[in-house]
Amino acid sequence: MASSEVLLRGHEITRRWGGLLALDKVSLEVERGSVHAVIGTNGAGKSTLINILSGEIPPSSGSVEMLGSDITHWPQPRRARAGLGRSYQRNTIYPTFTVLENCRLSAQARRPEPFAWWRNAQKRGPTMDAALDAAKRAGLASMLDRDAGSLSHGQKRQLEVAMCLATSPQVLLLDEPLAGMGAEETDRMLQLLQELKQGHGMLLVEHDMDAVFRIADCITVMVNGAVIATGTPGAIRNNEQVRTAYLGEH
Numbered sequence: 001m002a003s004s005e006v007l008l009r010g011h012e013i014t015r016r017w018g019g020l021l022a023l024d025k026v027s028l029e030v031e032r033g034s035v036h037a038v039i040g041t042n043g044a045g046k047s048t049l050i051n052i053l054s055g056e057i058p059p060s061s062g063s064v065e066m067l068g069s070d071i072t073h074w075p076q077p078r079r080a081r082a083g084l085g086r087s088y089q090r091n092t093i094y095p096t097f098t099v100l101e102n103c104r105l106s107a108q109a110r111r112p113e114p115f116a117w118w119r120n121a122q123k124r125g126p127t128m129d130a131a132l133d134a135a136k137r138a139g140l141a142s143m144l145d146r147d148a149g150s151l152s153h154g155q156k157r158q159l160e161v162a163m164c165l166a167t168s169p170q171v172l173l174l175d176e177p178l179a180g181m182g183a184e185e186t187d188r189m190l191q192l193l194q195e196l197k198q199g200h201g202m203l204l205v206e207h208d209m210d211a212v213f214r215i216a217d218c219i220t221v222m223v224n225g226a227v228i229a230t231g232t233p234g235a236i237r238n239n240e241q242v243r244t245a246y247l248g249e250h
Contacts, residue, residue, distance in 0.1 A: 007170055008201060009030075009066075010026060010052075010063075012061070012062040012063075013049065013061075014059060024226040026062075027062075030201040033200075034202070035215050037216035039219060059072065085164035085167050087157075087163075096148075099146055102163055106162075107134065134164075140158055170201065172201070172203070174193075194215065204216065213233045219232070228245060
């Protein structure tokens with residue numbers, strides 16, 4: 001498939017909470033082989049947008065398409081099974097389980113076998129193979145037997161990405177994966193995301209502007225629930241409306 005294939009599309013997504021307009025006709029596209037970053041100040045509507053794309057909350061109007069299908073009314077588990085993976089702002093790992101067990105549980109959610117309760121879950125098979133591959137791709141192959149709770153902050157974020165990969169997604173929604181990281185951990189995560197671009201489409205919500213401009217192929221800027229600009233990093237840097245509204249320049 002062509003690298004410019006659109007995997008995820010939001011069309012005029014609107015969300016109202018009573019009298020509050022949280023999202024106002026937001027449209028964007030995520031292509032295979034690219035990172036589409038969404039930036040904006042607190043309250044811009046970024047979290048609401050990613051929650052609608054992932055199926056956690058419904059839009060008031062507008063639509064969401066993935067892989068050519070209208071998934072606007074699909075529940076979150078169905079979207080996950082269809083190839084949508086998501087990480088959260090806060091760690092959502094199982095701290096008392098090993099790295100491998102965390103990945104295996106995620107892989108198992110995509111490949112449930114309810115009638116194979118007698119089978120040893122630790123034996124090799126499609127689920128375990130997916131878990132091992134995900135851990136390896138996320139740079140955690142040497143930590144498979146470590147309890148997830150003993151990992152560093154950056155390693156826990158890597159594990160969250162591995163858990164997404166274990167579900168065999170085509171689209172990754174990454175909600176502030178660099179939050180709380182130091183420079184070395186940030187570099188490691190950006191390298192991982194760069195490697196994952198091939199074969200995936202990624203939507204990245206992030207506050208670290210230096211990282212965004214390093215990794216993003218396309219950037220959407222939101223203010224007060226609306227999109228004020230979408231374009232390449234170079235175009236966004238030079239957009240006067242963005243510089244005034246978001247970067248604080250006059």
